[in-house]
Amino acid sequence: MKIFLDTANVEHIKEASSWGIIDGVTTNPTLIAREGRNFEDVVKEICSIVDGPISAEVVSMKSDEMVEEAKGLAQIHKNIVIKVPIMPEGLKTMKRLKELDIKTNATLIFSPNQALLAAKVGATYVSPFIGRLDDIGHIGMDIIRDIMIIFENYKFESEVIVASIRNPIHVIDAAIAGAHIATVPYDTLRKMVKHSLTDVGIERFLSDWEKVPKVK
Ligand code: G3P
Secondary structure (H helix, E strand, C coil): CCEEEEEEECCHHHHHCCCCCCCCEECHHHHHHCCCCCHHHHEEEEEEHCCEEEEEEEECHHHHHHHEEEEEEEECCEEEEEEEEECCHHHHHHHHHCCCCCEEEEEECCCCCHHHHHHCCCCCCEEEHHHHHCCCCCHHHHHHHHHHHHHHHCCCEEEEECCCCCCHHHHHHHHHCHHHHEEEEEHHHHHCCCCHHCCCCCCCHHHHHHHHCCCC
8 A cells, every 4th residue: 555644744754754654645725824835835845755646736717727737737847736725626637637737636636526526527535524524423434345346347547545634543444445555644654653562572672682692
């Protein structure tokens, strides 16, 4: 499974990327706003750190404007993927961007139907938001399982990015469901690598090593 980092924080991206496990980055307007920096500068810097798909979101609501915005963003770097919200104007946009050979990520997906429509217009990626479904009392992971079956039934080429991940269990469940990608917040990534028994084990090995007679 590919792991993307779900952040616009370049320090976190640099650190996680140095572990050798980051395949791409996803951003959204909220994550960009959190950094208090110019959008293009942040995106350019992320592209210089990670050599993989970097999602940047359009904020226009009409297809013509979305396409213009997307063309501008796509010029920043060859790895830019245009995040487009799932709605009728978004579907039109993703179809047009496919014809222009610009990669897209259908975002704000909350149902298998939305994922199916995004796949039909040729979205490169679809991003179901599972945490936000959990937040309102639905089981977010259920839609991942359904989407994986639907995409397999019809051999859709769109890859599924499990988004709005809140904890390490979400990542395990995404992997068990066979999702192509999990986009993970930095704090969740840190929790994935950590185990208290590992910490205790390291501590014990180091203190036992102190007792081993050393060659002079
Ligand atoms: O990048 C989109 C998504 O992962 C946002 O997550 O935590 O705002 O629901 P969240």
